[in-house]
Amino acid sequence: MIFSGNFAAMMNEPMQEPDDDLFEHHKIIADPGQAPLRIDKFLMDRISNATRNKIQNGIADGFVDVNGSSVKSNYKVKPGDVITVSMPEPPRDTDVVPEDIPLNIVYEDKDLLVVNKEAGMVVHPAYQNWSGTLVNALTYHFQNLPEMEGNEGRPGLVHRIDKDTSGLLVIAKSETAMHGLAKQFYDHSIERTYYALVWGIPVPEKGTIDINLGRSLKDRRITVAYEDETIGRNAITHYELLKDYRYVSLVKCNLETGRTHQIRAHMKHIGHTLFNDATYGGDKLLKGTQFSKYKQFVDNCFKTIPRQALHAKSLGFVHPVTKEFMQFDSELPEDFTNVIDKWEHYVQYN
Structure with missing residues (x-):
């Protein structure tokens, strides 16, 4: 038995915390004949667009419970186990409503821009903050911003900072910029x-x-x-x-x-x-x-x-x-x- 949601999106590294409890995105009950299998491999077979790396990161971050308790990636699923995957954000449509919100742009060219975010502005729509975010502003001022795979609803973003942290963010305007910047973040070469x-x-x-x-x-x-x-x-x-x-x-x-x-x-x-x-x-x-x-x-x-x-x-x-x-x-x-x-x-x- 399985109830599905967008696992790939939620397994991306979160940089911004919610103000409330986690919401259940998936609930899977292991079959009576289930053979012992590592939970990361088990979830890979049952959740679309989920890589083993994303699943393991999600388990490490405490998003996956078995029978109500956190487990490690090497936990062996047994018959009748109840596996739940929860997230700070409830399952929701990823459409973003453009909003005419001023942006403090410190640099811009055809591929990217750098903005100076003020404290109090949430970076992307999430639980309790579906509007008034940086992403709502970006989609108003710029058309067809790229999205990272598994990060739908967050166009242009390659990194994030907390709501009450102020300062600089780089935004991708083209696919080339998005992939190039994402690789630099992955390689830890961004200063x-x-x-x-x-x-x-x-x-x-x-x-x-x-x-x-x-x-x-x-x-x-x-x-x-x-x-x-x-x-x-x-x-x-x-x-x-x-x-x-x-x-x-x-x-x-x-x-x-x-x-x-x-x-x-x-x-x-x-x-x-x-x-x-x-x-x-x-x-x-x-x-x-x-x-x-x-x-x-x-x-x-x-x-x-x-x-x-x-x-x-x-x-x-x-x-x-x-x-x-x-x-x-x-x-x-x-x-x-x-x-x-x-x-x-x-x-x-x-």
């Missing part, structure tokens, strides 16, 4: 630099975080680090301290991989949660005194930047058509610069 305001001062001041990330088994809305290398997916972040503000610091992060909430989860793992990142506990006073004056100052800082303090500042890649290396940089948005000014003033006069 991506983020600025983050984090709690505490990293020691050492410069380093590499190399630890697997995956969805939490307790709360799949968040990403957690796994010491066990058989769980989750490889993730690498290079960080460098830029400015010490006594209780918080400005840090530069370079992504080698691009997992869901990678910087947010990695920085929390080493004890330096992003400032005002509510999902990971950064919206609480994590460093400093308990004096009311300081607590009031921190609360005012939270109001100044009512989101995680993370900005995709620069982007570098080889143009997939001209083969020219292109580098783009962006200014920190106003809320980010304002909260930095507040901390600079505080450490100078207190």
Whole structure:
């Protein structure tokens, strides 16, 4: 027995988290005569357009349950097993409604464009955010944008950033650009630099975080680090301290991989949660005194930047058509610069 959905689309690496529970896309009950078979091979035979790699990634990210519990790719399906594949988004038509939403375009040619996304804008339609997204704007301003296979309903996208993260994104306008950029992301050759305001001062001041990330088994809305290398997916972040503000610091992060909430989860793992990142506990006073004056100052800082303090500042890649290396940089948005000014003033006069 099987209830089908778009497995190929949902097994693509997610970069943006939902605000609610998972939705069942597939439910398969193994036949009474089912011979023992690895679950990844089992699902490949029963779900169209699903590659073994996508299935294994989905299992690692916690999207596949057997009899109500998460399993690993080498689990052997048995007669009567109930296999469910769930996702943050309910099954839905992939048609995108074009919307006349202004775009901050920093570069454009016939093959691609680079946009500077403001905080608060969702990148693509998803649960609770079917309109007002970057993709809705793109489909209004540009016709016939290409789509990656298995990524229907997200024209032009080759990568994503979280709703409340601001900064640069490259968008493909041609098939050649899409395939060329996608390969660079796959090869980890894209240069991506983020600025983050984090709690505490990293020691050492410069380093590499190399630890697997995956969805939490307790709360799949968040990403957690796994010491066990058989769980989750490889993730690498290079960080460098830029400015010490006594209780918080400005840090530069370079992504080698691009997992869901990678910087947010990695920085929390080493004890330096992003400032005002509510999902990971950064919206609480994590460093400093308990004096009311300081607590009031921190609360005012939270109001100044009512989101995680993370900005995709620069982007570098080889143009997939001209083969020219292109580098783009962006200014920190106003809320980010304002909260930095507040901390600079505080450490100078207190």
